[in-house]
Amino acid sequence: MHRFLIPLFVLLSSAAAHAAPGPRVASPDGTIVVELATDNDGRPAYAVSRKGQPVIASSRLGFLLLDAPKFERNIEIVQPRTRTFDETWEQPWGERRLIRNHYNELTVTLKEKAKPFRSFDVVFRVFDDGVGFRYRFPKQSGLEQVKISEELTEFSLARDATAWWILAGEWNREEYLYHRTPVQQVGDAQTPITFRFEDGTHLSIHEAALVDYSGMNLTRVEDRKLKADLTPGIGEGKVVLAAPFHTPWRTLLLSDDAAGLAMSSLTLNLNEPNTLGDVSWVKPMKYVGVWWEMHLDLKSWASGPKHGATNENVRKHIDFAAKHGFGGVLVEGWNVGWDGDWFGNGEDFSFTQSYPDFDLEALSRYARSKGVVLIGHHETSGNAAHYEEQMGDAFDLYQRVGVPAVKTGYVADASQAKVTGTDGKRHYAWHEGQDMARHHLKVVTEAAKRQIAVNPHEPIKDSGLRRTYPNWITREGARGMEFSAWGQPGNPPEHEANLVFTRLLAGPMDYTPGIFGMKTRSTDGIATTWAKQLSLYVVIYSPLQMAADLLENYEKNPAPFQFIKDVPVDWDDTRVLNGEVGDYVTIARKERGGDNWYLGALTDEDGRTLSVPLTFLDEGRRYTAQIYRDGDKAHWKTAPQDIVIEERSVARGDTLTLKLAPGGGQAIRFVAQ
Numbered sequence: 001m002h003r004f005l006i007p008l009f010v011l012l013s014s015a016a017a018h019a020a021p022g023p024r025v026a027s028p029d030g031t032i033v034v035e036l037a038t039d040n041d042g043r044p045a046y047a048v049s050r051k052g053q054p055v056i057a058s059s060r061l062g063f064l065l066l067d068a069p070k071f072e073r074n075i076e077i078v079q080p081r082t083r084t085f086d087e088t089w090e091q092p093w094g095e096r097r098l099i100r101n102h103y104n105e106l107t108v109t110l111k112e113k114a115k116p117f118r119s120f121d122v123v124f125r126v127f128d129d130g131v132g133f134r135y136r137f138p139k140q141s142g143l144e145q146v147k148i149s150e151e152l153t154e155f156s157l158a159r160d161a162t163a164w165w166i167l168a169g170e171w172n173r174e175e176y177l178y179h180r181t182p183v184q185q186v187g188d189a190q191t192p193i194t195f196r197f198e199d200g201t202h203l204s205i206h207e208a209a210l211v212d213y214s215g216m217n218l219t220r221v222e223d224r225k226l227k228a229d230l231t232p233g234i235g236e237g238k239v240v241l242a243a244p245f246h247t248p249w250r251t252l253l254l255s256d257d258a259a260g261l262a263m264s265s266l267t268l269n270l271n272e273p274n275t276l277g278d279v280s281w282v283k284p285m286k287y288v289g290v291w292w293e294m295h296l297d298l299k300s301w302a303s304g305p306k307h308g309a310t311n312e313n314v315r316k317h318i319d320f321a322a323k324h325g326f327g328g329v330l331v332e333g334w335n336v337g338w339d340g341d342w343f344g345n346g347e348d349f350s351f352t353q354s355y356p357d358f359d360l361e362a363l364s365r366y367a368r369s370k371g372v373v374l375i376g377h378h379e380t381s382g383n384a385a386h387y388e389e390q391m392g393d394a395f396d397l398y399q400r401v402g403v404p405a406v407k408t409g410y411v412a413d414a415s416q417a418k419v420t421g422t423d424g425k426r427h428y429a430w431h432e433g434q435d436m437a438r439h440h441l442k443v444v445t446e447a448a449k450r451q452i453a454v455n456p457h458e459p460i461k462d463s464g465l466r467r468t469y470p471n472w473i474t475r476e477g478a479r480g481m482e483f484s485a486w487g488q489p490g491n492p493p494e495h496e497a498n499l500v501f502t503r504l505l506a507g508p509m510d511y512t513p514g515i516f517g518m519k520t521r522s523t524d525g526i527a528t529t530w531a532k533q534l535s536l537y538v539v540i541y542s543p544l545q546m547a548a549d550l551l552e553n554y555e556k557n558p559a560p561f562q563f564i565k566d567v568p569v570d571w572d573d574t575r576v577l578n579g580e581v582g583d584y585v586t587i588a589r590k591e592r593g594g595d596n597w598y599l600g601a602l603t604d605e606d607g608r609t610l611s612v613p614l615t616f617l618d619e620g621r622r623y624t625a626q627i628y629r630d631g632d633k634a635h636w637k638t639a640p641q642d643i644v645i646e647e648r649s650v651a652r653g654d655t656l657t658l659k660l661a662p663g664g665g666q667a668i669r670f671v672a673q
């Protein structure tokens, strides 16, 4: 426990001259140390080091409250108590089956030194791969209802670092391309935000268990110092809660390299165990859909001559899914409400009434007769208030006709969602405010009562709640493939290599890969090779994974399509083999309940050669590697279709040399012999 004996505050704190060193706690392996202290003004702060090097310098803890004195100064740290926890738990579905949850915990009470002697607790959990901490407000007189106007939590980076981040507060929510800047150029940023220090240490700041609280952004207040910037609420106070309550966990993932960040299960570990009981009804699956054709403007969500969700078109998709082994068919534009100005409005949507050329019950029956299910769709246009009025009936309908999963949508500018306040009136709301956090959990729990899984687009950020609510199966929450379908700059070749080490650290994403038809409404089309499209099925983890292209593009290209048919969506194990943020990554995964391994590697706009030792393969057996690689001429811009499909026999201990084209990738299926 006590490998690093010099008090961190002596090393780290600009206020060190006055700091009174306080309690400390180290990770089980001793490499990460968290130390608490107060300065001469009684301002509480924490600091973090890893392998003896400072990572987070003295950083403030506290709150500004409405209608009550602040919690910031004249505070003392009392009653430190520690415990150790170590268990291994099983995911019902996931990127790995077993997860070890091993940490040392330190809880302290932060108490006012003067009347009225109010207090709150801070709990630190220190893992070998990072730190989580959260505040707990006990019930006490004068603080029955707490209105938080600012959370003062700081994250003061101890050293210079490169940052990968997207702006917070912009109209398009989480759907932005990542900036790469020195930490000193970070503005108001969303989380997860990722940093690389000059010695190669990587740090990702995010949050876990975002329940009944506002999502946290980070704003840079000076030099390398970031501060929590809670999403506004719908009235006074960014968060309003009755004590006792606790905040979400503030998380710091720490690793020697980028790959280590993507291996972490810390966010899941900080969430509560499954509360839904038997969730065998939550089925990971691949799906096709009446979808890409709308984004290419070949079909419409609205009724009329271009309507996509017709009985005939849906049956065609069901037949295709059944023939090629897909579990689901997503149908968008099936319900009344798309004909007017639906974007950011949502008042016209009915979640129970189909357009006349779409027979929900008959199509669901038809699908089930072929071993396929329909995936429902509820676009709300951010109007959560309107949706909640119909939600019970809508889920009852899906349960009755046998639709076991629903994709929801919240297409509205940031701050233009709508919720019902305690006054019973509708209020504009931010997508990540406390009221929307409540809304999303309501959707998930109401859906769970009907054994329906939920996949929100334009969602609240992922904070690992799939552990507690395993029917919260995936979500969007970043720039998806759809951007490359539209008539504006699509996703550039480095986008997915950014996502893996930023947004995807939070959890699964419904990115919708698998596009072979490279000509779209975007000038650059899809900025990847075909082999890279295949690699996305392994690299981007999502238990609902779409084969997003037009069916005809798969029918015309059966050879590369075979990989999409073969690749699983549920895994026993995951190994991130290499990677650099925004440059490249290689991930291997073992299928759930089977012997085969899969590998995906992808690169940004630079071609590169990666040497990959097959250390993950099981000992003592041979595998047929079915390789889908970029051809010699492959290039995302000039020759995306140049793909070579070949086989070779391999075993653990062999090393493969992966040659990735500019904007390229490689996908491999290792079939156990």
Ligand code: NOJ
Pocket: 291, 332, 379, 409, 411, 457, 458, 476, 480, 482
């Ligand atoms: C945006 C979603 O990301 C997309 O998948 C969906 O098709 C549209 N909204 C319409 O709901």
Ligand code: CA
Pocket: 175, 457, 458, 476, 480
């Ligand atoms: Ca979207």
